[in-house]
Amino acid sequence: MAELQPRKPSFSSRLAHALRPKKSTNRLRKKSAVDPSIKEITPPPTPNAYGKRLQHGAIYRPTNQDNTDEQTGERRDDTDLLHGLAHHESDDSLDEVVNLTRADLEAWRPPGEPIIASLPSALWELIASYLSLSDVASLAFSSKVLAVRLGPGPWMALEQPENLNERNNFLHRLDQHLPAHLLCFDCGTYHLRTQLGQEKLRPTLVFNPLYNCPSVAKAGYVPPRIRLTPGNTLPYTFVQLVFRAIKHSPNHGIALASLCRRWKDPDSEWTHQTRYYIYKGHLLMRVVSQSFAAPKLPPSGERHLLYSREDYTPYFSCCAHWRDGELMNIxxxxxxHIPEHRQGITQQLKQGPQIQMALRNVNPIVTLCSFCRPMRRCPDCPTEYLVELKLAEDKLDPVVKFKQVITVTRWSDLGDGSSPYTSEWSSVKGEGEYHSFNMMGKRAISGIFEAQSGVTMPGQRLLSLNPKNVKQGEEGHDWY
Ligand SMILES: [Zn+2]
Ligand SMILES: [Zn+2]
Ligand SMILES: [Zn+2]
Structure with missing residues (x-):
């Protein structure tokens, strides 16, 4: 053999080695040709091969044959191969066939009208008497027979202005079939979307109707919306579009991400950033508002920083209950807690002869106290707040580059978007009753929201924003 030779093999011998027939083919050829001499030297079969019983469920593997593939090292087991072809109780593919048949049956099943028609009208009227007006109208809408049995009464009742809620309930069920329209809860009508697919959030002062609604002309009409910051709101129509896109199809609305915005207040240093997240069918919102804050502000300076001069509401985002409780005091x-700016000795000497050594090394990391550090939850709506101080670079200030920034983060649950009258949406606006500590339990909105991006909120105490539960609104004295 070539490889046994000590010296380097010549080219011709290496070529011969490469072209020589493979061992495996050799063996196969030997086996196929019946050679009595080889039959004699075959080793005697192991006792397992015959005579001994196989264990129940064990697979028979002949041990006297070497089925190992020389190239891959795989052992070919013919028994396994055969068993593999059999059907082994897995009905996955069969299930599909069965489901398909069921769906087909559903589509092809005989009409049920004769069965419905066979029941007396009185029975259908009795059934209808247990249902709400919108349910009866939907039942009458489902088939001709039922429309005749129940009569036009339910639909006529929906026309009455006092039944606007029921009318909206009934119309909301048709949402899937009207991608180019949007249900207006004020009119109880589907209006045509005038900016189909191009709907964009704009500041409150920019006239941005998504449909032509006659209610807009009514005196004192305010479309359903939530105040975010001075001059910025989240109209309900946008929430409606987001949920439609999720529930039905992208053509029915807009993407959730298109609600997220970042803007700067034109009258102050406040910047805002909104993000949204759907959790268990509810729209969660986070607004981060921040502004540079100078140290040792007098009360007038604090007010100047925190309140908009236009309507004396906070610059940062807050729910309707901000006047009650501790939010402004926090x-x-x-x-x-903001420390004075760091000042070197020369800088201090420029101002006067006195030198404060403490000002040379000011700790930039501020620890807040037990009053202003904890997370707060509004007891009257699903909103949580966190106030923080962070060090940030002010690129516009040539003297003091690094300053403290006050950050107010607000998280709100805006409800399931089914109507502008859900308890979450109304309570954030300050309408209706909502007991957030009873309704939400221990799981914080902030924790749920931050967990989606893999951020674990540090173990915070969650305190009530209004521990004394005093509700005076504008009449109170503490809010300003
Ligand atoms: Zn309308
Ligand atoms: Zn404090
Ligand atoms: Zn609130």
């Missing part, structure tokens, strides 16, 4: 307490 912000003012956090502002009081």
């Amino acid at each position: 912000c003012k307490c956090a502002l009081a």
Whole structure:
């Protein structure tokens, strides 16, 4: 053999080696040709091969044959191969066939009208008497026979202005079939979307109707919306479009991400960033509002920083209950923790002869106190707040580059978007009753929201924003 030779094999011998027939083919050829001499030297079969019983469920594997493939090292088991071809109780593919047949049956099943018609009208009227008006109208809408049995009464009742809610309930069920329209809850009508697919959030002052609605002309009409910051709102129509896109198809609405925005307040240093997230069918919102804050602000300076001069509401995002409770006091307490700017000795000497050594090394990391540090939850709506101080670079200030920034983060649950009257949506606007500590339990909205991006909220105490539960609104004295 070539490989046994000690010296380097010549080219011709290597070529011969490469072209020589494979061992495996050799063996196969030997086996196929019946050679009595080889038959004699075959080793005697192991006792397992015959005579001994196989264990129940064990697979028979002949041990006296070497089925190992020389190239891959795989052992070919003919028994396994045969068993593999059999059907082994897995009905996956069969299930599909069965489901398909069921769906087909559903489509081809005989009409049920004769069965419905065979029941007396009185029975259908009795059934209808247990249902709400919108349900009866839907039942009458489902088939001709039922429309005749129940009469036009339910639909005529939906026309009455006092039944607007029921009318909206009935119309909402047709949502899937009207991608180019949007249900207006004020009119109880589907209006045609005038900016189909191009709907974009704009500041409140920009006239941005998504449909032509006659209600807009009514005096004092305010479309359903939630205040985000001064001059910025989240109209309900956008929430409606987001849920339609998720429930039905992208053509029915807009993507959730298109709601996310980042903007700067034109009258102050506040910047805002909104993000949204759908959790268990509810729309969760986070608004992060931040502004540079100077140290040692007098009360007037604090107000100047926190309140919009236009309507004396906070610059940052908050729910309708911000006047009651501690929200503003928490912000003012956090502002009081801002240390003075770091000043070198020469800088200090420029201002006067006195030198404060503490000002040379100011700790930039501020720890808030037990009053302003904890997360707060509004007891009257599903909203949570966190006030923080962070060090940030002010690129516009040539003297003091690094300053403290006050950050107010607000998380709100805006409900399931089914109507602008859900308890979450209404309570965030300050309408209706909502007991957030009873309704939401221990799981915080902030925790759920941050967990989606893999951020674990540090173990925070969740306190009530209004621990004394005093509700005075504008009449109270603490809010300003
Ligand atoms: Zn309308
Ligand atoms: Zn504090
Ligand atoms: Zn609230």
